[in-house]
Amino acid sequence: MSIPSDALHRLRAAVSRLPKIERPSSDFGDRFSAPDLVSLFIERLKETRAADDPVAPLVEVERAEDISAAIEARWGPFDPATWHVQGEPLVARDARIGLTPAAALIAASGTVVIDPPSADAGFASLLIEHHVVVAHVGQLIEDVQAFFTRLPDLRRAGCLGAYQVLVTGASRTADMEKILVIPAHGAARLSVVLCRMPFDWEAVRSEFVGRATPS
Amino acid sequence: MSQAPSSRQDDAPWDFRGVSRRKLAEHGLADKLHRAAHTSLEKLARTACETPRWDELRSLARRIRLHALTHLDHYVGEFSEALERNGGAVSWADSAADACRAVVDLARACGVRRVIKAKSMVSEEIHLNQALSDAGIEPVETDFGEMICQLAGEMPGHVTAPIMHWSIEEVARLLVRCGVLDEMPPELAGAGAPAGRLAAARRLVSAARRRLRDSFLTAEMGVTGANFAVAESGSLVLVENEANIRLTTSLPPVHVAIVGIEKIVARISDLGVLLTLLAPSATGQRQSCYTSIIHRPLRRLHVVLLDNGRSKVLADREQFDLLSCIRCGACMNVCPVYRHASGAAYGGVYPGPIGAVLMPHLGGTQRFAQLPFASSLCGACGDVCPVGIPLPERLLQWRRRLVADGLRPAGEGLAFAAWAWLMQHPSLYRAARPPAEWIDAVVPILPRLRNWTIGRAWPAAANEIFSQRWRREHPE
Numbered sequence: 001m002s003i004p005s006d007a008l009h010r011l012r013a014a015v016s017r018l019p020k021i022e023r024p025s026s027d028f029g030d031r032f033s034a035p036d037l038v039s040l041f042i043e044r045l046k047e048t049r050a051a052d053d054p055v056a057p058l059v060e061v062e063r064a065e066d067i068s069a070a071i072e073a074r075w076g077p078f079d080p081a082t083w084h085v086q087g088e089p090l091v092a093r094d095a096r097i098g099l100t101p102a103a104a105l106i107a108a109s110g111t112v113v114i115d116p117p118s119a120d121a122g123f124a125s126l127l128i129e130h131h132v133v134v135a136h137v138g139q140l141i142e143d144v145q146a147f148f149t150r151l152p153d154l155r156r157a158g159c160l161g162a163y164q165v166l167v168t169g170a171s172r173t174a175d176m177e178k179i180l181v182i183p184a185h186g187a188a189r190l191s192v193v194l195c196r197m198p199f200d201w202e203a204v205r206s207e208f209v210g211r212a213t214p215s
Numbered sequence: 216m217s218q219a220p221s222s223r224q225d226d227a228p229w230d231f232r233g234v235s236r237r238k239l240a241e242h243g244l245a246d247k248l249h250r251a252a253h254t255s256l257e258k259l260a261r262t263a264c265e266t267p268r269w270d271e272l273r274s275l276a277r278r279i280r281l282h283a284l285t286h287l288d289h290y291v292g293e294f295s296e297a298l299e300r301n302g303g304a305v306s307w308a309d310s311a312a313d314a315c316r317a318v319v320d321l322a323r324a325c326g327v328r329r330v331i332k333a334k335s336m337v338s339e340e341i342h343l344n345q346a347l348s349d350a351g352i353e354p355v356e357t358d359f360g361e362m363i364c365q366l367a368g369e370m371p372g373h374v375t376a377p378i379m380h381w382s383i384e385e386v387a388r389l390l391v392r393c394g395v396l397d398e399m400p401p402e403l404a405g406a407g408a409p410a411g412r413l414a415a416a417r418r419l420v421s422a423a424r425r426r427l428r429d430s431f432l433t434a435e436m437g438v439t440g441a442n443f444a445v446a447e448s449g450s451l452v453l454v455e456n457e458a459n460i461r462l463t464t465s466l467p468p469v470h471v472a473i474v475g476i477e478k479i480v481a482r483i484s485d486l487g488v489l490l491t492l493l494a495p496s497a498t499g500q501r502q503s504c505y506t507s508i509i510h511r512p513l514r515r516l517h518v519v520l521l522d523n524g525r526s527k528v529l530a531d532r533e534q535f536d537l538l539s540c541i542r543c544g545a546c547m548n549v550c551p552v553y554r555h556a557s558g559a560a561y562g563g564v565y566p567g568p569i570g571a572v573l574m575p576h577l578g579g580t581q582r583f584a585q586l587p588f589a590s591s592l593c594g595a596c597g598d599v600c601p602v603g604i605p606l607p608e609r610l611l612q613w614r615r616r617l618v619a620d621g622l623r624p625a626g627e628g629l630a631f632a633a634w635a636w637l638m639q640h641p642s643l644y645r646a647a648r649p650p651a652e653w654i655d656a657v658v659p660i661l662p663r664l665r666n667w668t669i670g671r672a673w674p675a676a677a678n679e680i681f682s683q684r685w686r687r688e689h690p691e
Contacts, residue, residue, distance in 0.1 A: 002299070002304075002305040002306055002307060003292060003307050003520070004307055007309065007522060008288060008291070008292070010522075011287055011291060013530065014287075014526050014529040015286065017532055018535055020285050021278060021285045022278075022282060023279065023482075023485075024275050024279060044501065048504075092466060093432075108266075111502050119464075119465040119513035123465075126462065143491070144490050144491050145487030148486045148487030148490070149484050149487055151484070152447075152448075152482070152483050155448075155510070162509070162512075163508060164508045165506065165507050165508070166506040166508075167505060168501065168503065168504050168506075170504070171457055171458035171504055171505070172504055173359045173360075173456060175358075175359045175377065175378050176359075176378065176382075176386055176419065177247070177382065177383055177416070178251045178255070179383070179412060179416045181416045181417050183420075183458075184359060184424065184456065185458040185459045186457065186458025186461065186462075187458070
């Protein structure tokens with residue numbers, strides 16, 4: 001226990017003078033609702049982009065087996081010199097494209113939740129110019145409140161790891177005169193490959209990487 | 216460009232009146248602040264409108280924060296046990312000096328020569344950069360605005376927009392002077408059309424990115440604050456736009472997070488409400504670009520829990536809710552005093568309305584005794600606060616306390632006593648009221664009012680006071 005006892009006594013004395021406020025329920029009732037979460041997510045994702053960005057933020061595919069081909073058709077084949085792919089060994093250097101799976105999508109804010117298994121795996125969404133996220137429509141959640149209401153259960157079920165990042169658009173700063181500048185220190189662009197069907201990330205990764213590896 | 220107070224506090228009373236007068240005379244300052252604040256406030260209004268039950272969320276957020284504060288003795292223990300269980304280390308700092316010592320000692324033990332820092336108001340509060348420099352360790356600020364403040368030797372002027380009071384030209388000149396930029400961006404020559412200003416801003420940010428890349432990749436320690444710390448899971452939550460916090464937490468082998476004890480919330484599920492409110496209130500975004508939720512250490516993690524006067528605020532039954540602030544800066548954006556006087560006028564690390572009530576607690580009542588009077592009590596800060604802190608009430612409470620403690624000028628007390636006496640003697644009050652013609656004649660030549668009346672028409676005084684008119688119109 002690293003809190004010194006005199007500090008704890010001080011806190012107890014302070015708190016004992018206060019009226020006790022009960023914690024509101026975890027379920028905060030009605031939340032954001034939209035008839036079509038896919039359309040809402042796409043609309044809000046687009047709104048996170050720079051006005052002059054010519055690249056479409058979303059690629060839609062029907063089946064899991066189409067994902068690799070769609071990525072390759074759009075952004076070229078895997079090249080270990082210029083790509084960071086989550087699951088491949090990564091070192092701390094800048095890459096052109098980073099490819100990661102999504103852990104969830106949040107419709108109301110156009111947010112992608114990623115769950116890198118380690119700090120190094122996080123480079124695939126960080127030390128890159130363009131972050132490409134692979135997701136499926138079943139991962140859509142209404143809003144941030146709904147995500148955090150579900151997060152404890154997801155963690156208990158072992159679905160999520162040491163850290164998650166809610167990614168809403170590319171890195172940016174508006175520190176000067178509120179003029180939006182993209183990028184700041186992270187990715188300059190975020191794109192989502194949205195699959196209608198669930199997929200196995202390991203299968204997608206090995207297929208995509210394998211397509212470019214001469215046998 | 217404003218020159219901020221020295222980063223070291225001393226005990227002399229802070230002269231808000233004097234400094235704010237100088238700030239008011241600074242050409243273009245209020246213009247820059249108003250433009251930036253209005254941009255954020257317009258976006259906040261839009262985002263709040265599209266978010267269902269915005270005001271209900273604010274009252275939920277207040278209850279979530281007050282629950283954590285009124286059980287803080289329990290949650291501090293729960294958080295530190297959970298964090299240690301997850302593999303992190305926790306130390307406690309009673310004071311700013313203790314916190315700096317903990318960070319410096321750890322840096323020395325790890326052989327650290329360079330520390331990269333993400334934007335953290337609490338590290339400004341404890342003057343960590345000075346402590347690191349004194350120990351021969353180089354602190355490198357990585358948030359764009361904080362980097363500018365560090366290069367300029369200034370304190371940040373706003374909790375979420377540190378260089379809100381700077382123009383692009385001023386930033387560019389500084390970067391050229393410091394060798395970060397070879398020359399002034401050509402787009403800034405001439406009138407500076409919006410597209411040109413965007414291109415210039417891109418050049419400056421790109422230069423900062425290039426300059427800091429090497430620091431990110433070679434620093435041996437990263438220092439951050441935290442927006443929230445979750446008791447049940449020992450998780451840290453860090454919110455940002457630039458990705459410098461992500462780089463700071465994931466690249467160096469050691470991550471130190473300095474966390475004010477008031478940042479603790481009870482449960483992960485509490486974060487949904489708080490994070491729905493934070494980004495819109497700060498910048499008008501629906502969500503900031505990156506919200507990192509670190510449950511288990513990414514590298515070696517050391518959390519310094521900081522008291523530094525917070526337990527004293529917690530013991531204040533009237534004002535403990537000041538600790539529920541989530542540092543969005545919305546109260547600064549709406550405050551007419553802040554938008555004219557700027558953050559530097561407040562003299563403390565936390566400016567604006569929240570600073571005006573918090574700094575007398577954290578930085579010394581005598582030193583910051585003028586701040587609670589630096590408000591028009593228009594109420595905008597209380598209306599906008601996402602966690603519903605009744606800031607105007609807190610300002611008034613401070614005024615009462617400072618008057619009771621004799622911390623106001625004697626002349627002010629005499630004037631109010633005379634006024635109170637006059638108001639209790641209505642017949643005298645009615646008789647003491649000069650004729651309207653006298654008022655109209657004297658006002659334009661009074662020294663204090665002359666400047667005001669140069670460009671404005673003074674409204675003609677009525678021939679009778681309200682009570683006389685009431686009697687005339689209601690003779691019964």
